[in-house]
Amino acid sequence: MSAGISSNRAFFNQLRKYYTWYTGGFISFVIVLAILEQLGLPKVWIGYVFLFATIALYAGIGIMSRTADVAEYYVAGRRVPALFNGMATGADWMSAASFIGMAGTLYLTGFDGLAFVIGWTGGYVLVALFLAPYLRKFGQFTIPDFLGARYGGNIPRTIGIFAAILCSFTYVIAQIYGVGLITSRFTGVEFGVGVFLGLAGILVCSFLGGMRAVTWTQVAQYIILIVAYMIPVVWLSVKITGVPVPQLVYGQVLQKVTAKEMELRTNPGEVAVREIYKKNAADAKSRIDALPASWEAGRTAAAKRVEDMKASNAPVSEIRAAEKSLADFPKSADDAKKAWSAQVAANNAKSAPPLPHATPYPTNKTGAAGEQERDTKRLNFLALTFCMMFGTAALPHILMRYYTTPSVQEARVSVFWSLFFIFLLYFTAPALAVLAKYEVYHNVVGSSFASLPAWVAAWAKIDPSLMAIADINKDGIVQLAEMTLGGDIIVLATPEIAGLPYVISGLVAAGGLAAALSTADGLLLTIANALSHDLYYKMINPNASTQKRVMISKILLLVVAIFAAWVTSQKPGNILFLVGAAFSMAASAFFPPLTMGIFWKRANKWGCIAGMIAGLGICLYYMLHTYPQFIQWFGTTPMPKWWGIDPISAGVFGVPVGMAVLAIVSLLTPAPNREVQEFVEHVRYPNLRGDAVETLGT
Amino acid sequence: MQLTEKHQEYWRRNLRLTAVLLFIWFVVTYVMAYFAIPLAEINFFGWPLSFYMAAQGSLIIYVVIIFVYAKKMRTLDLEYGVEEGDDK
Numbered sequence: 001m002s003a004g005i006s007s008n009r010a011f012f013n014q015l016r017k018y019y020t021w022y023t024g025g026f027i028s029f030v031i032v033l034a035i036l037e038q039l040g041l042p043k044v045w046i047g048y049v050f051l052f053a054t055i056a057l058y059a060g061i062g063i064m065s066r067t068a069d070v071a072e073y074y075v076a077g078r079r080v081p082a083l084f085n086g087m088a089t090g091a092d093w094m095s096a097a098s099f100i101g102m103a104g105t106l107y108l109t110g111f112d113g114l115a116f117v118i119g120w121t122g123g124y125v126l127v128a129l130f131l132a133p134y135l136r137k138f139g140q141f142t143i144p145d146f147l148g149a150r151y152g153g154n155i156p157r158t159i160g161i162f163a164a165i166l167c168s169f170t171y172v173i174a175q176i177y178g179v180g181l182i183t184s185r186f187t188g189v190e191f192g193v194g195v196f197l198g199l200a201g202i203l204v205c206s207f208l209g210g211m212r213a214v215t216w217t218q219v220a221q222y223i224i225l226i227v228a229y230m231i232p233v234v235w236l237s238v239k240i241t242g243v244p245v246p247q248l249v250y251g252q253v254l255q256k257v258t259a260k261e262m263e264l265r266t267n268p269g270e271v272a273v274r275e276i277y278k279k280n281a282a283d284a285k286s287r288i289d290a291l292p293a294s295w296e297a298g299r300t301a302a303a304k305r306v307e308d309m310k311a312s313n314a315p316v317s318e319i320r321a322a323e324k325s326l327a328d329f330p331k332s333a334d335d336a337k338k339a340w341s342a343q344v345a346a347n348n349a350k351s352a353p354p355l356p357h358a359t360p361y362p363t364n365k366t367g368a369a370g371e372q373e374r375d376t377k378r379l380n381f382l383a384l385t386f387c388m389m390f391g392t393a394a395l396p397h398i399l400m401r402y403y404t405t406p407s408v409q410e411a412r413v414s415v416f417w418s419l420f421f422i423f424l425l426y427f428t429a430p431a432l433a434v435l436a437k438y439e440v441y442h443n444v445v446g447s448s449f450a451s452l453p454a455w456v457a458a459w460a461k462i463d464p465s466l467m468a469i470a471d472i473n474k475d476g477i478v479q480l481a482e483m484t485l486g487g488d489i490i491v492l493a494t495p496e497i498a499g500l501p502y503v504i505s506g507l508v509a510a511g512g513l514a515a516a517l518s519t520a521d522g523l524l525l526t527i528a529n530a531l532s533h534d535l536y537y538k539m540i541n542p543n544a545s546t547q548k549r550v551m552i553s554k555i556l557l558l559v560v561a562i563f564a565a566w567v568t569s570q571k572p573g574n575i576l577f578l579v580g581a582a583f584s585m586a587a588s589a590f591f592p593p594l595t596m597g598i599f600w601k602r603a604n605k606w607g608c609i610a611g612m613i614a615g616l617g618i619c620l621y622y623m624l625h626t627y628p629q630f631i632q633w634f635g636t637t638p639m640p641k642w643w644g645i646d647p648i649s650a651g652v653f654g655v656p657v658g659m660a661v662l663a664i665v666s667l668l669t670p671a672p673n674r675e676v677q678e679f680v681e682h683v684r685y686p687n688l689r690g691d692a693v694e695t696l697g698t
Numbered sequence: 699m700q701l702t703e704k705h706q707e708y709w710r711r712n713l714r715l716t717a718v719l720l721f722i723w724f725v726v727t728y729v730m731a732y733f734a735i736p737l738a739e740i741n742f743f744g745w746p747l748s749f750y751m752a753a754q755g756s757l758i759i760y761v762v763i764i765f766v767y768a769k770k771m772r773t774l775d776l777e778y779g780v781e782e783g784d785d786k
Contacts, residue, residue: 129716360738360749381734412768685780
């Protein structure tokens with residue numbers, strides 16, 4: 001074994017050397033591009049170079065890591081050192097939602113958005129204490145493998161396969177969506193083309209080398225994404241506070257933001273704009289009340305305006321505008337009701353003063369209604385934190401990574417490194433949100449429409465869903481209430497807000513792409529492995545040769561990837577919800593059988609089956625009947641929320657129900673046999689001398 | 699195989715460590731979040747305490763929890779002779 005340890009050490013040193021050179025090379029590459037930009041390289045070329053250079057890089061690593069060996073393909077040969085497995089897990093973990101969406105969510109929701117920050121880090125405590133070391137000792141290839149071995153029979157494994165595919169597929173759609181968005185934004189290709197370009201990027205990493213290739217590209221992707229995230233934030237911090245460590249000093253900035261919020265609540269210009277929204281909402285409301293007569297009248301008036309303009313030879317542009325408003329006019333009284341109700345809601349939302357960023361569970365309501373809203377918000381905060389944490393400790397593509405370390409102790413240390421690398425980004429995101437808010441409140445609000453800051457004007461032109469701004473009260477001054485920001489702009493526009501050259505914007509895009517690609521890789525591999533290893537090899541054809549297994553896995557990877565890209569190109573809705581739903585589903589299905597299988601010897605096959613079905617079932621039932629888009633897609637009947645819990649947090653019902661059912665059914669049916677008891681003892685001790693069960697790869 | 703008394707004791711100490719760390723995790727996550735409104739009154743280097751905890755403090759404690767777990771378990775493995783290596 002001492003030879004093994006020294007070869008591990010040598011491997012570690014070699015890796016460190018490679019990745020140090022790689023990081024240096026990448027930084028030089030960015031510097032060269034920055035110089036070229038100064039010499040006049042057009043922006044669109046910078047976008048192309050970043051996109052293709054990084055994808056070519058991942059492809060290079062993918063090709064170098066190609067393999068047909070089973071242990072290499074499924075678990076990277078089980079010799080990934082803790083530190084590097086930590087980086088790979090970090091990249092696997094941090095998706096487009098973390099990289100691009102998180103700071104924006106925090107900007108828009110303040111304290112309440114921190115539920116994601118806590119949930120997506122605190123979950124690793126559960127991974128460390130309950131799962132990683134034990135799964136590593138078990139040492140097979142997939143999570144359904146564990147269910148199959150611990151509970152016996154094909155039913156637990158089959159449910160595991162179904163659940164693993166369900167949550168990974170939901171999650172991967174959100175990632176491919178992110179890939180399409182970034183590719184199309186920075187190169188100007190269409191969204192659908194962007195999706196398939198990104199797909200090529202995903203496949204070159206994982207197709208030839210499976211887990212081995214994915215691991216080494218993920219380490220490379222982590223380095224790019226963390227550099228890309230930090231540079232603009234540090235720069236922005238220097239600009240605002242003069243200190244290059246934003247995480248330490250943004251408390252002061254937050255105080256200034258809070259003071260400014262107080263002032264904006266009563267600022268006369270702001271109040272005037274809010275009054276206009278209130279009036280618009282009231283107008284729309286009175287039109288709804290007067291239906292269907294108001295719809296008839298509105299349509300006639302719009303038609304008459306077109307006629308009048310044509311008759312009076314008005315300028316063509318005005319006639320066009322009038323014709324367009326006639327064409328856009330609701331087609332029926334029912335349509336009108338829908339459209340106008342949306343107007344009421346939108347205007348009402350905009351007529352409210354901004355909620356304070358630093359205050360927990362803020363509300364504009366007062367008295368008992370305010371108290372109630374605060375309680376509901378707090379409950380949802382706790383529930384969301386719960387689901388994100390338990391989902392973290394149940395998502396197969398993350399747990400799978402702890403099969404790849406050389407030993408149980410390395411797996412424990414590896415969870416530490418994983419969280420450390422994730423922490424670097426997650427404790428920066430709240431700082432970025434506050435710094436961006438300071439910038440908007442002090443340098444955009446109160447400026448004149450004639451001289452808007454350059455980045456505001458630029459983004460308002462490129463994408464109105466990210467930045468919409470209009471002088472509603474016609475005073476020539478920007479009021480906060482006159483701007484509508486999309487969350488994603490915070491990360492995308494930070495380089496421009498900080499006054500950095502375009503090359504840094506390209507770097508941020510490359511970082512976002514790295515985040516989305518690395519997560520998509522891990523997820524696709526999980527799905528393909530569940531099908532090829534668990535379904536095909538373990539259940540359909542146990543005599544398959546190793547070459548055949550790896551080949552089948554590669555083919556399935558391709559099929560799943562193309563199918564996922566096709567689903568994504570149909571634009572299936574809200575990314576953050578899809579991601580959250582994947583967490584809730586994973587938590588409900590996997591957390592109870594995995595942890596109870598390790599910590600409770602009495603848990604048996606029937607308990608596992610009933611617990612998984614009950615947990616996942618209740619979670620899906622709740623989402624299908626409370627999330628509006630699902631109700632629309634699947635034609636389910638809507639039902640009131642239980643205790644006001646949002647559908648994204650359905651796992652808060654799934655996990656306890658799953659655990660309770662697992663426990664009750666296990667106790668009602670016979671105890672598992674001696675072999676299972678020995679199996680549990682086997683996974684509990686890193687090394688049990690004279691142990692009958694064999695561990696792979698130690 | 700039959701577990702020795704020493705093995706049982708290893709597992710009990712593992713469970714105790716796990717429980718203590720889990721309790722700390724629970725306090726910094728849920729107790730903090732539940733009492734976030736009163737805790738926001740306390741100023742912590744410029745941040746309201748509850749905001750600081752949710753944005754940074756809890757995260758740092760999570761990292762420390764996992765570090766302590768890995769270190770303590772290594773000691774425990776050696777003490778009870780269940781560490782990996784050597785005899786394989």
